[in-house]
């Protein structure tokens with residue numbers, strides 16, 4: 001975010017994959033809308049890295065909260081494409097200029113999606129409760145004074161309040177409500193957001209978690225975390241071959257991640 005230069009590491013060269021993801025030259029922009037940046041690219045890289053699992057997942061409803069330019073939801077639709085013909089895409093943003101820009105980006109790539117101006121998923125929660133199989137979120141995660149949070153212009157793209165957690169902490173229960181039994185959530189976080197605490201909170205709600213992509217600068221570390229329901233009692237088990245580690249494996253994985261976050265070193 002903010003033009004930081006993340007270590008490209010294992011980053012996928014997007015310019016070589018025009019048919020799988022949105023083409024930057026066709027992504028529309030607007031002065032009040034967040035342009036695709038390192039965090040957007042990392043999120044799309046995470047989705048690409050998990051693409052075979054996503055195809056096997058056969059998502060019926062894919063949703064993005066905070067769609068900005070439309071780069072991520074368009075890329076998701078393109079990468080699943082004809083191999084997932086039954087998927088429906090929906091995106092929201094609190095910024096009406098972002099909604100208009102996303103619609104143009106979708107059209108430029110001949111992709112269909114419903115795009116809604118709303119606060120997180122306000123007005124959609126009844127309709128979509130328990131139905132979203134894939135949710136993607138690149139939230140406003142930059143720590144800012146609390147009074148900067150809550151706008152609907154470009155500041156909404158980054159203003160995250162205390163520890164950058166104010167909007168994230170409002171999105172998580174909405175995600176829990178909207179995700180289906182087999183639902184997956186992919187979320188961007190920074191180290192300053194305390195991702196281990198986010199994972200523990202989600203664990204209390206029955207979710208396992210795993211880092212799909214990590215990018216680092218000298219100042220901070222960015223993670224794309226995948227969450228999925230981990231308890232079979234009231235929810236379905238992860239499908240065989242979905243790439244998940246199962247209850248025991250996922251918790252062990254999570255513990256090792258917590259150690260990683262605690263020590264401030266390691267890699268994904």
Ligand SMILES: C[S@@+](CC[C@H](N)C(=O)[O-])C[C@H]1O[C@@H](n2cnc3c(N)ncnc32)[C@H](O)[C@@H]1O
Nearest residue numbers: 034040066067068093094095119120138156157
């Ligand atoms: C970091 S930008 C990400 C944009 C785009 N998803 C990307 O990755 O390039 C965060 C987006 O979330 C939107 N946003 C912030 N608060 C929101 C809220 N309460 N409800 C819906 N969208 C919100 C912002 O307007 C902005 O477009």
